[in-house]
Amino acid sequence: NAGVTQTPKFRILKIGQSMTLQCTQDMNHNYMYWYRQDPGMGLKLIYYSVGAGITDKGEVPNGYNVSRSTTEDFPLRLELAAPSQTSVYFCASNLAGAYEQYFGPGTRLTVT
Amino acid sequence: EDQVTQSPEALRLQEGESSSLNCSYTVSGLRGLFWYRQDPGKGPEFLFTLYSAGEEKEKERLKATLTKKESFLHITAPKPEDSATYLCAVQETSGSRLTFGEGTQLTVNP
Numbered sequence: 001n002a003g004v005t006q007t008p009k010f011r012i013l014k015i016g017q018s019m020t021l022q023c024t025q026d027m028n029h030n031y032m033y034w035y036r037q038d039p040g041m042g043l044k045l046i047y048y049s050v051g052a053g054i055t056d057k058g059e060v061p062n063g064y065n066v067s068r069s070t071t072e073d074f075p076l077r078l079e080l081a082a083p084s085q086t087s088v089y090f091c092a093s094n095l096a097g098a099y100e101q102y103f104g105p106g107t108r109l110t111v112t
Numbered sequence: 113e114d115q116v117t118q119s120p121e122a123l124r125l126q127e128g129e130s131s132s133l134n135c136s137y138t139v140s141g142l143r144g145l146f147w148y149r150q151d152p153g154k155g156p157e158f159l160f161t162l163y164s165a166g167e168e169k170e171k172e173r174l175k176a177t178l179t180k181k182e183s184f185l186h187i188t189a190p191k192p193e194d195s196a197t198y199l200c201a202v203q204e205t206s207g208s209r210l211t212f213g214e215g216t217q218l219t220v221n222p
Contacts, residue, residue, distance in 0.1 A: 004155075031208055040214065040215075094208070096208075099144050099146075099161060099203055099208070100158045100161050103148075103157070
């Protein structure tokens with residue numbers, strides 16, 4: 001089991017560019033999440049999904065979009081990148097009924 | 113709105129010097145309180161889930177306890193490899209979302 005994998009590990013974007021952060025889990029988890037973590041801060045929920053075809057907003061969804069076409073994949077799309085989106089992004093997943101979430105290694109994004 | 117406050121922000125210990133980290137929370141109905149460990153440049157790693165006041169869980173040198181308002185992570189005779197940021201999160205009964213605190217950065221000096 002690879003668990004939760006994320007690509008890329010690092011990325012530098014120019015203001016206004018777009019990109020997709022990839023997240024894949026091989027644990028057959030129903031629930032998947034995207035968080036961002038700014039230096040010295042806790043994790044803030046961006047979007048989450050309770051199953052394929054179902055997504056919902058978290059605390060800080062502005063500037064991001066998601067889709068969930070399969071159980072395994074939950075990509076996060078950044079449109080028109082802004083410096084405020086400089087952060088480390090973590091994907092997580094868990095089984096319905098099992099509450100602990102398992103996290104990927106993160107993607108460090110810099111927007112300049 | 114759920115709130116989680118962790119203290120202290122940073123803690124430096126000598127190897128073998130036991131201490132505790134605090135997580136205070138406000139939630140309408142608690143489904144679970146979670147402790148995670150995060151090493152620099154890595155994702156959070158799950159440690160414990162506590163579900164009800166009075167519950168305790170242990171793993172090696174770590175013991176987590178829970179009351180109706182706070183949780184403690186007790187570290188007994190820590191080693192340098194225990195150095196990490198420890199995150200606390202709560203989940204309310206109405207959903208699957210976690211609300212995280214800002215973490216306590218623990219440094220254990222040899």
